[in-house]
Amino acid sequence: MSIFDSDHSDDEFELPEQDLDEELKYCKSILESGYVYDSIERIDELVQNCIDYDRLEDALYLLEKLIEIFPYNSEYWLKKGIVLNGLFKFSEALLAYEQSLSLNPNDIETLIDKAAAEENLGMLNQAQETLERVLELDPENDDALFTIGLLFQRKSKLREAILYFKKVADRDPNYAEVYYELGFCYENTAQLDKALDAYDKFLDLDPYNANGWYNRGIVLVKLNKTEQGINSYDLAISIRDNFASAWYNKGNALADLGRLNEAIDCFKKAYEIDKNDETAVYNIANIYEELNDLSSAVKYYTESIKINDEYYDAYLSRGFCYDSMGKYQLALRDFNKAISLSKDSAEAWFAKADLEYSIGQVRESIYSYREAARLEPDNYELWFNLAETYFELGEWLEALKAFDECIRIKPEDAASYYNKAKANFVLSRTKEAIECLKTAFMYDPSIRTEFEKEYPEIKSSKLFRRLLGEI
Known part of the structure; x- marks a missing residue:
């Protein structure tokens, strides 16, 4: 009304x-x-x-x-x-x-x-x-019933809203707007089939409503009916060509299907319509990165940063591209910027740590790995990289602590037990080393071959075999 x-x-x-x-x-x-x-x-x-x-x-x-x-x-x-x-x-x-x-x-x-x-x-x-x-x-005032439903919807009480909307729909099957709102409520209460049915009824009554086709597309994609979802986005766009969100969502759907060049075209159209949409530009860059066109990826990540100079994801992703291109100082600058924007990001600290390690800043990488591990304590790969870095620096006790964290996360991790064994051998903790070695061999017998290659002088030792309980 x-x-x-x-x-x-x-x-x-x-x-x-x-x-x-x-x-x-x-x-x-x-x-x-x-x-x-x-x-x-x-x-x-x-x-x-x-x-x-x-x-x-x-x-x-x-x-x-x-x-x-x-x-x-x-x-x-x-x-x-x-x-x-x-x-x-x-x-x-x-x-x-x-x-x-x-x-x-x-x-x-x-x-x-x-x-x-x-x-x-x-x-x-x-x-x-x-x-x-x-x-x-x-x-029997349908407008009042409908508006009470909208109020419940605005208060995020969607199930109560549905009850009022259904009263209106039961009384007046031609009340188009009520089906639109029912579609929204059903979608956001994970009742996707009912949402699709509601949007279909809405579009039967109002077939030239671009928003209706757009929302229907969203539901279809959530139902893994991606091709049908794309068709709905196309209908929304045919009604309203400057519908930036429809172009954007169509791009996402095409990317999910692996139709990457078509997806790029859609994101470019969305950006053409809305020059402030940094996420559309970011997605273009992301696809170019996936296509291994790193120069184009960097170009569009940079463009997204121009729109939003605090775009954490764009700095991080551009950093990965620079790293892959061998432009390590530019990568390090981007990782540092990402960290400054989101100090609680384990991913940025981890990326920085790996880069520091690869360019020989091993001591600096220790701090970055530890920060990443503090933020994401159950990340096995983080702890393993940290442990190996300590091992390389000859900090055997710290290496052992980090390998223990790996085992806490993955109790049957043969690689961590094997590396603990090596560290204990260096520390002359023979008993502990042998126990770790036994456990490593138990969980992964192929490690024995690796051990024999690394320690050929030990493999034939009768004492060693006796300690292992083999003779």
Whole structure:
């Protein structure tokens, strides 16, 4: 229902817009003179024409003058509320509606518009009370039922919203908007088949609604019916070519199907429509990276950073590209920037650590690995890399602690037991080394071959075989 609903019929006089200023001038002069009684109908029609042509300030002026003369006219107070609502002056609109209701307490139209103002002010419980008053006066008022459903939806009480929307749909199967909202509620309560059915019913009633086709596409993709989802996005785009979100979602769906070049075209179209959409540009870069076109990937990651210079993911991803291209200092700069933007990101610390290690900054990599492990303590690969780095630096005790963390995460990890064995041998902890070696051989017999290659002088030792319990 429009906030500018009125009682006038299609047969009433509608002033051409080009004549509106002249009529306003004339009616203002009448209002200023105070002799309005013979011109009331003409002024009322002008008020409606101002509303129809979105000349709301002019409509407000006329209504305030009329209210000065007729302060007990509830209709004028109602229209003032409608105009103020249209001007986004919701608090003033609410006062006007309350004044109208003080003169005509049971007017359903005023109650419904008052609820709209209350909703716009965030007074959701008061809006619901107002609408329940409407239902007391008119239990079959579909607009009131529908709006209560919207209020529950806005409060994230979607199952309650569904109950009200279903009441409306049961009473009026041609109430198109209710199926749209049912689709939204069902989708967000993981009832995807019901959501699809609701959007299909909505589109039966309103087949040229781009948002309907778009939402239907989202549900189909969630149902793993990706091709059908793409078809729905195409229909949304055919209705509204500048529908950036539809182009973007179509790009995601095409990428999921491996149709990467088509996906790039869609993301480029989304970016063409919305030059502030850094995520569309990021996705273009991401696909180029997947296609191993690293120069193009860097170009688009850089473009996304120009749009949003605090785009953590873009810095991190560009850093990976620079690393792969051998541009290590640029990569390190990007990883550091990513860390500065999200200090709690284990991934950025891990990337920095691996890069530092690979360019010979081994000591620095220890700190980065430890930061990553602090943030993601159950990441086996992190602890293993840290343990190996300690091992390389000859920090055997720290290496042992890190390998113990690996075993905590993966109790049957033969590689960690084997490396613990080597560290214990270095520390002359023969008993502990042998126990670790036994466990490593038990979990992965192939490690014995590796051990014999690394320690050929030990493999034939009778003492060693006796310690292993083999003789």
